[in-house]
Amino acid sequence: MKKEHVQHCQFSVWYPIFKQHTIKSVILPLPQDVIDYFLDDGTLVVPGSHHAAQQTHINGDLDGEEDIQWSDDETTTTVTAPDFPEFTAQVLEAINALGGRVFPKLNWSAPRDANWIALNSSLQCRSLSEIFLLFKSSDFITRDLTQPFVHCSDQDSPDPNISFELVLRKWSELIPGGEFRCFVKENKLIAISQRDYTQYYPHILKQQDSILHAILDFFNQRIQHAFLDEDFVLDVYRDSQGRVWLIDLNPFGEVTDSLLFSWEELRCGGGVGQQQEGPDFRYTTSEVTVQPSPCLSYRIPRDFADLSTGEDAYKLIDFLKLKKSQEEESSDEDVDAAQAH
Ligand SMILES: Nc1ncnc2c1ncn2[C@@H]1O[C@H](COP(=O)(O)OP(=O)(O)OP(=O)(O)O)[C@@H](O)[C@H]1O
Ligand SMILES: [Mg+2]
Incomplete structure (x- = not known):
């Protein structure tokens, strides 16, 4: 397998050839600032108007500043929510054109290793923030961006020029x-x-x-x-x-x-x-x-996910009960230990 073969398997290369026999899709060029945002390991802040509204409320001003501030006694953390208005508009238009629900991927890969992080545990997306959350959590997406030619036999030859693309495919219930x-x-x-x-x-x-x-x-x-x-x-x-x-x-x-x-x-x-x-x-x-x-090895334990999302209330109650009984047990032990002396 040569770099050229990998290049030919990009979505934007094969889709025009086989368009009639595959799921309807839209290809959008990825701006460099969006690529940088995907690769930035820092705090996960999902951009979008929802955030801007929230932050306006928190800060009590209406000048559309992009900074969200949480203050405590000693430190002030400022997290900048990135904003890509033009790209956002293109993505929303594409989602609408594809019926409101899409399956996202990059030139080669979908974020299959990250579906556990989505609220619906699926790759189905209705908004840009859902796509961003999946992409930022996926090693498969990072691999597309950083080492697309891994395993190629012609490692010494120069890498072909790649234009990164966001592929949105109409959501289809595949069995x-x-x-x-x-x-x-x-x-x-x-x-x-x-x-x-x-x-x-x-x-x-x-x-x-x-x-x-x-x-x-x-x-x-x-x-x-x-x-x-x-x-x-x-x-x-x-x-x-x-x-x-x-x-x-x-x-x-x-x-x-x-x-x-x-x-x-x-x-x-x-x-x-x-x-x-x-x-x-x-x-x-x-x-x-x-x-x-x-893909199981990419996930966090199911119980942990249920607890953290509050999805399974009974699990949370059981967890709290367990914690309480452990605490009681350890205080009993303290009493026993004290009595033994
Ligand atoms: N349009 C769609 N709607 C719903 N589910 C989809 C859609 N396209 C693909 N899927 C599901 O997602 C899976 C992965 O899709 P796809 O093959 O495009 O990802 P990939 O990253 O290229 O995977 P691989 O690494 O195995 O090549 C498919 O097997 C299918 O079950
Ligand atoms: Mg594939």
């Missing part, structure tokens, strides 16, 4: 059991993997032939030879009517998760893709092989 990742080598579809391989979906086992044929037809008619490279990975979705859609296009190499295959076997073709037999189709066949979700 995870309908998603498949397809590996294309020398313009041939050599392997297909269930995308959400951590789960067992009985319908895939039952309908494996029709799924395989639907994906093969889609590939042969719509994708093959139409892309800039002959090795790539495409993600597809088979909807409830059996129609296949393109979801994403990824480089053929380690940056892309090989799911139920290994990159070694995909590259060598060992056992994979004997052409007479068609692509090798792998899916999870029983509950026994079900694995934990790969």
